[in-house]
Amino acid sequence: MTSVNKLFASFSSLMRILSISWKSSRKWTLLSTFFIALEIISGLGVLYLLKQMVDVVTEVLAEPTAADNVGEVLHYVVLTGLGTLAYVVARALAGFARETQGMLVADHVDNMVQETAISVDLAFYESPLYHDTLERARQSGSQRPAQVASNLMLLGKNILMLAAIVVMIATINWLLLPIILFAIVPALIARIYFTRILYDWQRRRTQMERRAGYLDWLMTSDIHAKELRLNQLGNFLRFKYKHIRDDIRGEKLAISRKRTMVESIVAVVASMIFFTSLGYLAWQTAQGQNSVGELVLFLLIFQRAQTMGQELVQQLSKLYEDHLYMGMLFEFMDMQHTVPRSTQPVKIVHSEKANLKLENVCFAYPGTHKNVIKNVNMEIKPGQIVALVGANGSGKTSLIKLMTRLYDPTEGSIQINGIDAQNCDIDEYRQLFSVIFQDYSHYAESVHENIRFGHINGSDAAQTVPWAAENAGAAAFIEELDDKYDTMLTRLFDNGKELSVGQWQKIALARAFMLKSNIVILDEPTSAMDPVAESELFENFRERISHRSALVISHRLSTIRLADYIYVMDDGEIKESGTHESLFELGGIYHDLFSRQAKYYQHDLI
Numbered sequence: 001m002t003s004v005n006k007l008f009a010s011f012s013s014l015m016r017i018l019s020i021s022w023k024s025s026r027k028w029t030l031l032s033t034f035f036i037a038l039e040i041i042s043g044l045g046v047l048y049l050l051k052q053m054v055d056v057v058t059e060v061l062a063e064p065t066a067a068d069n070v071g072e073v074l075h076y077v078v079l080t081g082l083g084t085l086a087y088v089v090a091r092a093l094a095g096f097a098r099e100t101q102g103m104l105v106a107d108h109v110d111n112m113v114q115e116t117a118i119s120v121d122l123a124f125y126e127s128p129l130y131h132d133t134l135e136r137a138r139q140s141g142s143q144r145p146a147q148v149a150s151n152l153m154l155l156g157k158n159i160l161m162l163a164a165i166v167v168m169i170a171t172i173n174w175l176l177l178p179i180i181l182f183a184i185v186p187a188l189i190a191r192i193y194f195t196r197i198l199y200d201w202q203r204r205r206t207q208m209e210r211r212a213g214y215l216d217w218l219m220t221s222d223i224h225a226k227e228l229r230l231n232q233l234g235n236f237l238r239f240k241y242k243h244i245r246d247d248i249r250g251e252k253l254a255i256s257r258k259r260t261m262v263e264s265i266v267a268v269v270a271s272m273i274f275f276t277s278l279g280y281l282a283w284q285t286a287q288g289q290n291s292v293g294e295l296v297l298f299l300l301i302f303q304r305a306q307t308m309g310q311e312l313v314q315q316l317s318k319l320y321e322d323h324l325y326m327g328m329l330f331e332f333m334d335m336q337h338t339v340p341r342s343t344q345p346v347k348i349v350h351s352e353k354a355n356l357k358l359e360n361v362c363f364a365y366p367g368t369h370k371n372v373i374k375n376v377n378m379e380i381k382p383g384q385i386v387a388l389v390g391a392n393g394s395g396k397t398s399l400i401k402l403m404t405r406l407y408d409p410t411e412g413s414i415q416i417n418g419i420d421a422q423n424c425d426i427d428e429y430r431q432l433f434s435v436i437f438q439d440y441s442h443y444a445e446s447v448h449e450n451i452r453f454g455h456i457n458g459s460d461a462a463q464t465v466p467w468a469a470e471n472a473g474a475a476a477f478i479e480e481l482d483d484k485y486d487t488m489l490t491r492l493f494d495n496g497k498e499l500s501v502g503q504w505q506k507i508a509l510a511r512a513f514m515l516k517s518n519i520v521i522l523d524e525p526t527s528a529m530d531p532v533a534e535s536e537l538f539e540n541f542r543e544r545i546s547h548r549s550a551l552v553i554s555h556r557l558s559t560i561r562l563a564d565y566i567y568v569m570d571d572g573e574i575k576e577s578g579t580h581e582s583l584f585e586l587g588g589i590y591h592d593l594f595s596r597q598a599k600y601y602q603h604d605l606i
């Protein structure tokens with residue numbers, strides 16, 4: 001990037017930051033600006049009054065009738081006092097307004113990050129780049145936009161105050177001006193240099209931080225608590241975690257050490273220059289070339305100039321740092337969809353009779369070259385119960401992800417009622433499906449909410465939730481819970497209850513049974529259920545799903561044989577398809593799978 005482009009990029013990112021700040025809290029941005037303006041005006045006023053006071057004192061001291069003019073001095077003392085009071089109050093109010101604005105902006109930015117996180121495509125989760133970008137966005141901190149806005153204002157304030165001090169010092173002796181430059185510029189360069197070094201290091205170390213975070217989660221989350229104890233993994237993980245943290249700390253401390261050394265040298269040189277110039281001014285005063293008042297004024301304001309210069313350096317380097325880190329936040333927010341959204345979506349007509357058709361569908365996961373789905377042709381007709389069978393890794397779950405447009409096929413097409421799924425509005429299209437994956441979610445919410453999440457926008461949850469629970473075979477055990485549908489399903493919070501794996505599966509199934517969609521997709525829906533529960537579920541399955549279409553994936557062929565039509569997958573391809581009887585007669589893969597399972601049942605009976 002050329003310097004002009006870089007400058008333009010920095011400017012546009014600054015404008016973007018300010019617009020975030022403005023949008024999130026207009027009132028407090030205005031108040032904060034107002035109080036800072038008040039702080040600047042009163043601060044400059046105090047400086048001016050201070051100078052006037054010193055001038056008057058010097059004049060008065062030079063006159064023989066000094067005692068008569070004390071009133072004039074007092075006049076300036078009172079004015080300076082009032083100015084200082086205004087300055088202190090304005091400063092406090094500006095601080096409060098900044099803090100309030102900061103909190104509002106932080107919440108707004110958190111909201112924006114979450115909005116991006118819930119809308120990015122599933123493909124992002126598969127890539128370490130997504131996790132790095134999210135981690136960096138989090139590291140960049142939601143406080144930053146507010147900091148940038150207030151830093152800009154403080155910067156303006158300090159520049160004005162410093163300019164006023166420069167003018168005052170120039171009136172004493174212009175030769176003193178370079179001193180200020182020497183006190184400020186090297187410190188600024190050192191700060192900016194180390195800010196960049198630290199930023200580059202942090203970017204490189206994102207994955208290391210994430211790995212440490214992951215290990216910490218392994219050690220502290222309830223999901224792994226059982227295995228961790230039984231396999232005695234605790235100390236091993238603790239050691240690994242410590243090792244990573246030691247490395248991170250070591251690298252960071254090395255940078256901090258170097259920075260402290262350089263900054264100390266710069267500060268020592270600046271102080272030496274100050275004392276040399278003080279000595280020079282004292283000598284000039286002794287020679288009668290300066291007044292004592294000017295020497296006092298120099299001492300007074302140089303100290304201020306030094307503080308202000310330090311603040312200026314801090315604000316400039318902070319602004320630079322914020323600009324760098326906000327870049328990481330914007331990088332996350334600007335991620336583009338990999339599943340394209342149609343700009344002129346075609347309305348899905350007759351969705352209540354959804355006919356789903358896959359034509360020559362091929363698919364390789366992003367970042368891989370191997371097709372896990374190969375030339376698949378398949379159809380789910382309205383009201384039809386279709387089963388999908390196949391060995392582990394044959395591509396069944398990947399096929400569901402394609403049907404529901406969590407991914408798009410790399411070749412071929414998926415059509416709903418003759419319309420290419422890619423031409424439909426993605427939200428409207430996804431509403432056609434109720435899907436329960438093998439790794440369904442356990443929400444730390446009430447039973448009611450866990451089921452209602454299957455149709456979050458439904459209006460009559462009070463009736464539909466118990467109805468769905470009944471159909472999924474969950475109603476009986478829910479009625480036995482202390483708070484029935486209001487029971488909290490978690491031990492994370494007070495009064496929570498943990499369910500068995502099979503009970504959780506019934507809750508997940510009830511979620512799919514909520515009447516939202518036209519096609520119900522169940523990936524291994526009964527893997528944790530007892531045989532009685534399973535056979536009850538499939539006895540009148542068509543009624544339970546209200547005569548919608550269904551795609552059921554199962555390894556249990558007793559379940560599969562109830563389907564109207566069966567597809568057999570092997571290594572990403574549909575190798576066989578037909579009814580149970582026709583496939584059994586064919587004597588192929590299905591026959592083989594079925595016979596193997598049947599053999600064990602027959603053996604048991606003997």
Ligand SMILES: Nc1ncnc2c1ncn2[C@@H]1O[C@H](COP(=O)(O)OP(=O)(O)OP(=O)(O)O)[C@@H](O)[C@H]1O
Nearest residue numbers: 126365368372390391392393394395396397398399
């Ligand atoms: N996110 C992913 N990225 C890359 N490859 C993947 C991903 N998920 C699955 N695969 C690969 O795709 C292939 C099909 O996996 P899939 O989960 O679709 O199989 P499946 O038939 O559902 O298996 P199972 O019966 O074990 O659930 C496997 O070889 C797997 O390694």
